[in-house]
Structure formats: C-alpha cells, structure tokens
Amino acid sequence: FGFKGCQKIRGPQIRSLLEAKDFFLFDCDGVIWHGEKAITGAAKVVNALIRQGKNVVFVTNNCTRPRENYVHKFCRLGFTDVMLEQIFSSSYCSALYLRDVVKVRGQVFVIGCDGLRRELLEAGIPCVEEADDPDATIYNCALAPDVKAVLVGHDDKLTFLKLAKASCYLRDPDCLFLATDNDPWHPLSGGRILPGSGSLTAALEVASGRKATVIGKPSRFMFECISSQFRGVDPAQCLMVGDRLEVDMLFGSNCGLDTMLTLTGVSQIEEAQEYRNSDLSTNQSLVPDYVVDTIADFLPAFEE
Numbered sequence: 001f002g003f004k005g006c007q008k009i010r011g012p013q014i015r016s017l018l019e020a021k022d023f024f025l026f027d028c029d030g031v032i033w034h035g036e037k038a039i040t041g042a043a044k045v046v047n048a049l050i051r052q053g054k055n056v057v058f059v060t061n062n063c064t065r066p067r068e069n070y071v072h073k074f075c076r077l078g079f080t081d082v083m084l085e086q087i088f089s090s091s092y093c094s095a096l097y098l099r100d101v102v103k104v105r106g107q108v109f110v111i112g113c114d115g116l117r118r119e120l121l122e123a124g125i126p127c128v129e130e131a132d133d134p135d136a137t138i139y140n141c142a143l144a145p146d147v148k149a150v151l152v153g154h155d156d157k158l159t160f161l162k163l164a165k166a167s168c169y170l171r172d173p174d175c176l177f178l179a180t181d182n183d184p185w186h187p188l189s190g191g192r193i194l195p196g197s198g199s200l201t202a203a204l205e206v207a208s209g210r211k212a213t214v215i216g217k218p219s220r221f222m223f224e225c226i227s228s229q230f231r232g233v234d235p236a237q238c239l240m241v242g243d244r245l246e247v248d249m250l251f252g253s254n255c256g257l258d259t260m261l262t263l264t265g266v267s268q269i270e271e272a273q274e275y276r277n278s279d280l281s282t283n284q285s286l287v288p289d290y291v292v293d294t295i296a297d298f299l300p301a302f303e304e
C-alpha cells in the first residue's frame with residue numbers, strides 16, 4: 001500500500017486495507033472500551049467485521065478476569081457476536097503456557113487477582129492457597145515445598161508478605177519466574193493512574209536478581225496461542241490494532257503483523273513520529289504502519 005507508514009488513513013484507504021486483511025487482532029482497553037464504557041461505534045465495527053466473515057480476536061493484557069467474564073462484558077457493552085474462542089487474555093495465555101509449554105508439575109505461587117487464579121484452576125494448574133492469617137509474617141509463615149513457578153500479575157490486594165514469599169520461592173533456580181504482562185501503568189478517569197503488573201514484576205526482579213518471562217503483549221506467545229487455535233493464520237493477512245506503541249505495536253511487529261495505532265487510548269501520534277524519526281533502529285518496531293483517530297473510522301467502509 002502506498003499509504004503505509006505512520007500516517008493517518010481515511011475513507012478509501014481504510015476500505016482497501018479492510019478488504020485486504022482477513023484476520024483482525026484488537027487490543028481491548030483504549031481501542032474497544034475505556035473501562036466499563038464502549039468506544040462509540042466500536043461494537044458496530046466489530047459486529048460488521050464478524051458478519052463479513054472476517055476473523056476477529058481480542059488480545060488483552062488485562063489479567064484480572066477469566067475469559068467468561070469478558071464474554072459477558074462484550075455482550076453487556078453491545079458486542080453481541082463475540083465468543084469465548086475469540087478472547088486471548090494474558091491470564092488465559094499464562095494458563096496455557098504453564099499447562100502446555102512448561103507442563104508445570106507442582107504448585108504455582110500467584111501474585112494476582114482471583115480472576116487469574118480461576119483461569120489457572122480451570123486449566124488444571126494447582127495454585128498455592130493463601131491462608132488469611134493477619135498475624136502471618138515472613139518470619140513465621142509456612143512456605144509450600146513444591147512451588148515450581150511464580151506468576152505475577154496485577155494484584156489489587158498486594159501485600160509485603162506476598163512479595164516476600166515470592167522472593168523466597170524464586171531463590172530456587174528451578175522455580176520459574178513468569179509475568180502475565182509488563183504494562184507499567186493504566187489510565188483511569190480524572191487523570192489518575194493504576195500501577196500495572198510491570199511495576200510489581202520490577203519489584204520482584206530487583207528482590208530476586210532474576211528476569212521474568214513475559215507472557216502477554218509484546219511477547220509473541222499470545223500470537224502462538226492464536227495460531228494454534230485458528231487454522232492457517234497468515235501473518236501477512238493480519239492487522240493488529242492497539243493504542244499503546246510500546247506494547248501493541250511492538251507485539252504486532254514481533255509477530256510480523258501490520259499494525260494500526262488508534263488514538264482513543266494511551267499513545268499519541270507525535271510519540272509515534274518521534275520513534276520513527278529516532279536514530280535507534282529498535283525504535284522502528286514501535287512505529288505503527290497505520291493510524292486512525294478511532295476504530296469508528298472503519299464504519300463508512302461497511303456502507304455500500
């Protein structure tokens with residue numbers, strides 16, 4: 001395409017891009033919704049693509065819910081045609097990684113929300129049960145003898161004790177160190193932010209002197225999960241749509257996919273242009289192939 005290369009595309013260009021691709025990967029927060037509010041027009045776009053027979057999947061680094069909850073959320077927000085099989089979250093992919101890649105034997109110590117633990121249990125992966133003992137400290141608590149992996153994700157009930165226990169488990173070189181994602185922070189309304197899984201992982205990396213293996217975007221593993229569940233996925237036929245250059249564009253580029261930045265989320269077009277103009281060659285992987293203001297800009301392409 002003559003219009004490829006970190007620039008805003010419009011009407012006829014969007015139409016020919018949508019015609020050329022048959023597999024669409026959408027990031028969720030900042031692309032499809034903001035928290036509990038759908039982006040205007042997003043549901044129409046997703047429903048129209050699905051009805052046209054395009055493959056549509058969702059790739060989210062939000063590890064706090066099991067996939068079923070996402071199906072309900074999609075439905076609640078008007079995305080009526082989305083099914084469980086289309087949802088690839090960092091919690092689901094972490095469960096697949098533990099079950100199918102490392103075939104973990106023994107328990108997993110989880111720093112994360114209940115949703116992450118539920119996804120692991122559904123895949124048959126035993127998690128260390130946390131006793132609710134207010135007097136427990138790292139000096140007197142019991143440590144499980146058979147912990148074979150520490151998995152870190154967003155945890156809104158993080159305690160010092162959990163960090164301390166995880167640091168102890170990680171002393172064992174045979175205990176794997178995994179992170180659902182490495183997102184630094186997430187925007188909330190009113191200018192507030194939420195520290196992301198990456199900030200918790202960083203704490204444990206310092207304490208353990210080790211580096212976590214990241215499961216979610218920008219790691220390729222999520223795309224491997226998609227490829228193994230959808231027959232004949234051709235990266236050349238895929239478009240990855242996201243709002244964060246360092247996560248979504250890098251993910252697309254790591255997987256050999258065309259990338260599109262939508263300006264309804266975290267990253268601005270000026271940041272993309274700065275990466276493009278920088279001399280650092282690794283920065284080029286963060287530059288989107290296409291930019292739109294919102295995925296609602298796809299809508300005219302579905303009209304006759």
Ligand code: PLP
Nearest residue numbers: 027028029060061062063154186
């Ligand atoms: N993790 C948490 C805890 C979040 O709240 C969010 C966004 O709200 C994300 C990850 C990022 O999700 P996504 O990859 O869909 O943008």
Ligand code: CA
Nearest residue numbers: 027029030243
């Ligand atoms: Ca996002």
